[in-house]
Amino acid sequence: MSDGSSDGTASDDSSDGTASGRGVTGWLRGWRPAVSMASRNLRRNRVRTVLAVLGVCIGVLAVAALGIFGNVLALGADDAIGDIGTQVVVSPNADAGVESLSAADVAAIRRAVDDPAVGDPAVVPLYSDSAVVEGASSQTFATVYGVEEPGLAFEAAEGRLPDRHRQGAIVGAGVAEDLGVGAGDTVGIAGTQVRVVAVLAESQTFSPVAPDDAVFLPESAFSADGYAQALVVAESGETARAAADAIREDVNAREERVDLFELAAIVDEINEFFDLLSTFLLGLGAISLVVAGVSILNVMLMSTVERRQEIGVMRAVGVTRRDVLRVLLAEAGLIGAAGAAAGTLLTVLLVAGLVAATPAVDAALVIDPTNGYYLLLALGFGVGVGLVSGAYPAWKAANERPVEALRS
Known part of the structure; x- marks a missing residue:
């Protein structure tokens, strides 16, 4: 072999x-x-x-x-984070001397996001203040917002959110629990008795306006010259990013009038x-x-x-x-x-x-x-x-x- x-x-x-x-x-x-x-x-x-x-x-x-x-x-x-990535908070740029958002600013924000490529998200401008809210037997300190179209950003657990908020108070779930009130009851805000028209559903995620611990009144209840902030509510995080980019390009084209806080950035991190x-x-x-x-x-x-x-x-x-x-x-x-x-x-x-x-x-x-x-x-x-x-x-x-x- x-x-x-x-x-x-x-x-x-x-x-x-x-x-x-x-x-x-x-x-x-x-x-x-x-x-x-x-x-x-x-x-x-x-x-x-x-x-x-x-x-x-x-x-x-x-x-x-x-x-x-x-x-x-x-x-x-x-x-746990849920849908916070779908919201963008637009605030006045204090460094540029802008103290509040004017009606023109809000209109510019709406024009910026009114684009099929952006997804046409809802823009909810908000007045803001704070006050002691009183119930029948207790009281609590809460943030008070002025809003015209609450249904664009929130949902009701009791009562019904009006298409246009003209009268009454919309109470957050936390405030309603602390005061023991529900839809149809009356609460005292800054010495004025206001009827509760709806109680918001408990928020399952973090929200920049903390709706659980807030009370929402009609815009007519505020005498401020401008809005404290505008909440842009999109359907997805991608849409929210596109809306933020559009606002930067259009509203801040000549000067940095607004600051943007993108919650999608937190989600990404x-x-x-x-x-x-x-x-x-x-x-x-x-x-x-x-x-x-x-x-x-x-x-x-x-x-x-x-x-x-x-x-x-x-x-x-x-x-x-x-x-x-x-x-x-x-x-x-x-x-x-x-x-x-x-x-x-x-x-x-x-x-x-x-x-x-x-x-x-x-x-x-x-x-x-x-x-x-x-x-x-x-x-x-x-x-x-x-x-x-x-x-x-x-x-x-x-x-x-x-x-x-x-x-x-």
Whole structure:
């Protein structure tokens, strides 16, 4: 037997290609016996195999669990923040000597956002003051706003918000609870008795005007020369950004008459923080998978060294390099797949257990479809780590000369 014939050169590979057939069917036919033989080889060294699978399992568990936890935190923050990103607060620029927003300023703001490209958001100008509000048996200090069209920015829990606010008071949920009043009752504001026409729904998110702790009166109740601020209410954060840009370009074209406070900017910063946090957590989990990959690499190297003569005999009797490569890659892939599947299952059980043990965690956030991305990512990463870690040992074993392997 000469070294050339034993080495398995082009004739081996070509015969393998003939035996394997063509297309997907031939490809599967070539891998089936490789996977079967790989399974038997792994069962022969069960302790070593189990330890390698356990390493991948822990790595996958770390990646999936930390990724899901970071995503749940981000979803929870987004849910708590709610729609504040859809509002822009326009205030007079005191640095430029502007003390209040005039009717002309409000008209300019409305013209600036009255554009199909912007989305035509609602503009709600507000007078502002503060006063002691009295109920039948208690009193509280509250911000008092003057508003003409409250329905553009707020919703009522009791009573009905008028299309044009001409008389009566609209009371925030917090003020109504403190005073024990509802729609139809009377409150005292600055010594004047005013009938409550509606109670606002409790705000679920932060709002720049704090409607829960405020009372809204008609604009006619104020004698101020101009508005304290204007609230721009859009349908989305993107629309709010476009409206803010339009106001800067049009209203502040000649002088900086107004200041803009974009709540969407706060949302963007919070989202950036949680994106960074999720990336950091995924990085921590990936370290565990890298360690697992080193473990698989070690297992496969030891396996090929111990089975050097066995592989040499296989090559000598006509087994091609490609078949040897397939068997060893199949072993590494099976270790990675078994560990990834076990890690994914443990992640699901762990997350379910935490939800059951922690009532404060909203189950809807945990079962959000976006969390499935981290399960798939960890699953694919685990299998990939197995294949990558087994690639070098498999290549090394497949390319060793049969004569040298037999002599050892």
